[in-house]
Amino acid sequence: MKLTIKTLNRTLLAVAVVSIAGMSTATMASEKQAGDFGRGAMQWVDHCGRCHNVRDPKELRDDQWVSTVYHMRIRAGLTGQQTRDILTFLQASN
Numbered sequence: 047m048k049l050t051i052k053t054l055n056r057t058l059l060a061v062a063v064v065s066i067a068g069m070s071t072a073t074m075a076s077e078k079q080a081g082d083f084g085r086g087a088m089q090w091v092d093h094c095g096r097c098h099n100v101r102d103p104k105e106l107r108d109d110q111w112v113s114t115v116y117h118m119r120i121r122a123g124l125t126g127q128q129t130r131d132i133l134t135f136l137q138a139s140n
């Protein structure tokens with residue numbers, strides 16, 4: 047293949063399309079990440095003691111934490127990821 051400005055442009059365009067597609071897949075994957083125990087423990091300390099004493103994970107069952115954490119998510123203004131992380135921590139520690 048002779049390297050002309052036209053073929054070079056085409057190659058660059060193809061590279062750009064592939065990297066944009068790769069980036070959006072990566073972004074979607076990170077938005078849907080499962081809850082992380084370690085991050086959740088830190089978020090729990092940082093956020094869940096702001097308005098009241100930090101609540102012991104043993105206070106509630108797994109299913110009760112689901113509704114409570116989503117209720118507190120609204121109050122605390124947490125992101126979806128922070129909420130999943132905290133929920134993972136609470137459910138693994140009760």
Ligand code: HEC
Nearest residue numbers: 090093094095096097098101105114115118119121122132
């Ligand atoms: C912005 C303030 C605020 C933050 C931050 C907050 N809470 Fe609360 N929380 C409240 C208030 C107000 C109540 C009591 C009234 C209510 O239920 O809305 C409450 C009640 C609770 C209760 C008792 C609910 C019940 O039904 O007995 C639990 C458990 C709880 N919070 C856990 C958490 C956890 C876990 C977090 C962190 C994800 C958190 N809270 C963050 C304000 C907050």
